Amino acid sequence: MITVKNLSKGFRRKEVLHSVNLRLETRVYGLLGANGAGKTTLIRCLAGLYEPRQGEVLYNNEPIHKSKSFHQVLGYLPQAFGMFQELTLYEMMDYICSLKGIAKSRCAGEITRALTYVNLEDKAKDRIKTLSGGMVRRAGIAQAILGDPKVMLLDEPTAGLDPGERARFKNTVSELKKDRMILISTHIVEDVDACCQSVIVIDEGRVLFNESCEELRNVALNKVYQIKEADSDNITGEKFILKVSEIEGKIYHRILAKENQDYISEKPTLEDGYMYLVKGFA
């Protein structure tokens, strides 16, 4: 569906993406990376907002800037969303319908469908500026699903959402994922675990990993140990303390070790696998 070939992007002298190669099919991908890793730059390149310094992005084997169909099948949620503060939610959605080239006769139905998906149908007549931060975020998701797009690029969709809204978002993704490519950029590993089928890990502009969630967990297999604080110094080789916890009055360290240890290893989580990669242990 989408192929990224040797993509590099920089701003002035700073190189943000380095020769990124990806192949994205109809499934839900989580794009994981620390702040400044290049997630937003990659998403903007995929959306055609940035012109790459080198390489290209193809949609069905055609460069996206030449593809007539790409922008008709695209749903995009920017990291920050809150334009047209004085318009009502319905008017803002109507504006996006017009931008997406959705026929006027279909707009009303599309807007109602999208607002129902994010549970904002009762806020249609409210001005954007009167909505809460979480509602604006959901409005952003609603505009992205207008027109039933086949490619959805969501840049930190759960940022600023409360737990209930995050759960609703995950349900929305589960309902939407059929026959679509959805790429969700985030640094919240839980969100990826809950709603993504594949994970792309990016660090300092380089793709470190592009496999299933299970594969990412397996990266840290036999590398995660829960040991008493006093035994922490017995770990050989490079290590990273993932978590410090107190159990029955004793301090325990959850440790990520580069080498296998003589302790009984813990079942790794997605976060363990992610940390193992970004700490350069792999």
Next chain:
Amino acid sequence: MRRLYLELKNQRFYFFVPPVMLFILVPLTVLATIKSGGGDNFPECGTISQLFIPSFAAWWPLFILKEYLNSPGKELLFVYKSGRDSLFLKMIALWAFFVLHIAIVFIYFTSLFDFVWLLFIAIIIQSMFMIALGYFLSLLFQNTFIPLIINFAYSSIFVLALFYSPLSIFEIGSFNSASSLSKSPVVAIIAFILFYGGYQIEKRLHKNSI
């Protein structure tokens, strides 16, 4: 047109500032000037019109450009290429809309003066210049506040203090012959150049829109 309508609607109360200026402040000021001068002071009325009308020409364009340059999530206005707007064409449409408002004011002026159409031409060219300047500077600075300040500062300084300066775009005289429009052709050419420069920056903006 639907999008332009919504963009103007998004301005809410600010949308009404140019109509209030054109339909209330300018006619009242002109009437007050006529009364104080015994009806024989069309040049002064021309100066008043040039002070108040062109300076508000860039009002709507700058508020629309603000969404494209400074609003959170502005990428959305560039990402969906099927409906992506040319800001340049939007500026021209807004100029035409503003000219329509000026025309209404000048229809009223015909009941007061004999030779208003030359002043009308001078003012619509000055309005085009102001919009072109606002468009160019906004894209250059990626900001709409500075052009708004420059716009009003220019109009105020050159109408009130430096009217005779060669840098002034404003016309002086009784507007009773074509020779009264000595500066207008040059102002129109500069406006075209500013539009062209702005359009070149706009094309780069569409390639790397953030």
